[in-house]
Amino acid sequence: MPDPGPLRPTHGPQPPTPPSACAPPASSGTSASDFLAALHPPVGIPVPSPPPADVPPRTPEASASDTALQRILRGPTGPGTSSLSLVPRKAPPVPDPVLPAAAPPGEGRAVPGLYHHPVPEPDPVRVEEVSRRIKRWAEDEVQLYPEEWEGQFDGFSVGRYMVGCHPDAPTVDHLMLATRLMVAENALDDCYCEDHGGSPVGLGGRILLAHTALDHLHTTAEYTPAWQESLASDAPRRAYRSAMDYFAGAATPSQADRYRHDMARLHMGYLAEAAWAETDHLPEVWEYLAMRQFNNFRPCPTITDTVGGYELPADLHARPDMQRVIALAGNATTIVNDLYSYTKELNSPGRHLNLPVVIAEREKLSPRDAYLKAVEVHNELMHAFEAAAADLAKACPVPTVLRFLRGVAAWVDGNHDWHRTNTYRYSLPDFW
Ligand SMILES: CC(C)=CCC/C(C)=C(\C)COP(=O)(O)OP(=O)(O)O
Numbered sequence: 001m002p003d004p005g006p007l008r009p010t011h012g013p014q015p016p017t018p019p020s021a022c023a024p025p026a027s028s029g030t031s032a033s034d035f036l037a038a039l040h041p042p043v044g045i046p047v048p049s050p051p052p053a054d055v056p057p058r059t060p061e062a063s064a065s066d067t068a069l070q071r072i073l074r075g076p077t078g079p080g081t082s083s084l085s086l087v088p089r090k091a092p093p094v095p096d097p098v099l100p101a102a103a104p105p106g107e108g109r110a111v112p113g114l115y116h117h118p119v120p121e122p123d124p125v126r127v128e129e130v131s132r133r134i135k136r137w138a139e140d141e142v143q144l145y146p147e148e149w150e151g152q153f154d155g156f157s158v159g160r161y162m163v164g165c166h167p168d169a170p171t172v173d174h175l176m177l178a179t180r181l182m183v184a185e186n187a188l189d190d191c192y193c194e195d196h197g198g199s200p201v202g203l204g205g206r207i208l209l210a211h212t213a214l215d216h217l218h219t220t221a222e223y224t225p226a227w228q229e230s231l232a233s234d235a236p237r238r239a240y241r242s243a244m245d246y247f248a249g250a251a252t253p254s255q256a257d258r259y260r261h262d263m264a265r266l267h268m269g270y271l272a273e274a275a276w277a278e279t280d281h282l283p284e285v286w287e288y289l290a291m292r293q294f295n296n297f298r299p300c301p302t303i304t305d306t307v308g309g310y311e312l313p314a315d316l317h318a319r320p321d322m323q324r325v326i327a328l329a330g331n332a333t334t335i336v337n338d339l340y341s342y343t344k345e346l347n348s349p350g351r352h353l354n355l356p357v358v359i360a361e362r363e364k365l366s367p368r369d370a371y372l373k374a375v376e377v378h379n380e381l382m383h384a385f386e387a388a389a390a391d392l393a394k395a396c397p398v399p400t401v402l403r404f405l406r407g408v409a410a411w412v413d414g415n416h417d418w419h420r421t422n423t424y425r426y427s428l429p430d431f432w
């Protein structure tokens with residue numbers, strides 16, 4: 001392990017980046033395809049299994065949806081897309097003898113036909129250390145959960161999640177920045193919105209007050225103490241405040257502000273979902289996708305530079321093409337959640353919106369066909385993300401942009417791997 005160095009990114013005084021900073025240097029040679037190829041070095045994990053050969057005879061409706069499944073498994077078919085196919089078209093490639101360690105294939109199955117990139121097994125030494133430290137933080141620093149929720153906390157496997165999503169973090173201290181925030185974000189979702197006492201009723205008030213743990217109240221001397229006390233008054237607020245204090249101590253002011261903005265987006269998404277639940281409104285598919293662009297993992301990949309110990313300058317982060325990359329990455333990762341948490345959410349009380357459920361109801365498809373269509377939506381988002389990232393890498397091949405794009409892509413892949421392997425939390429439907 002190299003010398004950990006300081007936790008705060010090396011940002012120093014930086015002049016604003018002139019637009020010309022993105023002009024490709026004559027010698028860079030960066031092309032969109034070079035960038036894509038370097039993003040996903042091969043790892044020794046088998047591609048998702050195609051459907052078994054001994055399927056029972058199918059009805060005409062099932063045959064039509066099989067065609068959809070085959071299309072997903074086949075992958076894109078245009079010129080130059082053969083490397084994107086999920087089933088071998090010719091002879092299988094010769095295995096690389098020096099592949100990184102593979103996750104045991106028995107630990108959770110990928111959604112068949114889902115376009116994704118396998119990742120190396122997260123470093124077990126780091127996973128163990130992050131898991132140990134996050135439990136101490138949760139129990140001793142923020143009193144996150146009552147004893148009876150300990151099993152669920154452990155089953156969430158946040159250490160494996162964050163080590164897998166941030167392979168370039170220089171130290172465990174850097175990984176802890178992301179891990180605390182991930183735990184805090186989930187604590188608020190569970191306790192305010194979902195199955196640990198959450199409800200759509202009154203959610204706006206609760207979320208706004210919790211948001212002040214991230215974006216502080218600046219008010220008069222008379223009212224400041226009551227606000228300060230409120231930050232210790234429930235587990236989500238204790239977790240938000242502590243996780244944000246650690247994060248802001250390591251981030252630059254603009255990185256901390258980026259995170260606040262992304263969390264405001266997330267909170268707006270929670271509120272739209274809650275408003276629809278209160279009125280039993282079933283959104284159109286595109287409306288659901290718009291809500292899910294906000295109720296979204298976005299705040300997690302966008303801290304990849306702070307966790308990596310460097311800074312993507314604010315003006316490069318704000319570029320419309322970077323914003324598109326980030327939005328597509330967030331959307332693909334969040335639809336991954338909809339697919340893996342489908343059966344968990346079907347079994348939860350009431351109607352829990354997720355993409356397959358909304359497609360089934362709005363487009364009058366069977367649960368299986370709706371699920372397969374949701375896989376196709378995901379795959380299109382993933383391909384759009386990769387194309388947008390490759391275009392941006394070509395248009396702006398500066399080191400921080402390239403590293404940030406790689407960090408976001410690593411987060412996307414690590415997120416998929418965590419969902420695939422978290423069989424404590426998720427299980428696939430019986431559609432194949
Ligand atoms: C970590 C983070 C920023 C979470 C915010 C939004 C969120 C909880 C998700 C995108 C996960 O979706 P969902 O609430 O459906 O989670 P589960 O399916 O219950 O795991």
Ligand SMILES: [Mg+2]
Pocket residue numbers: 337338341342345354
């Ligand atoms: Mg879900």
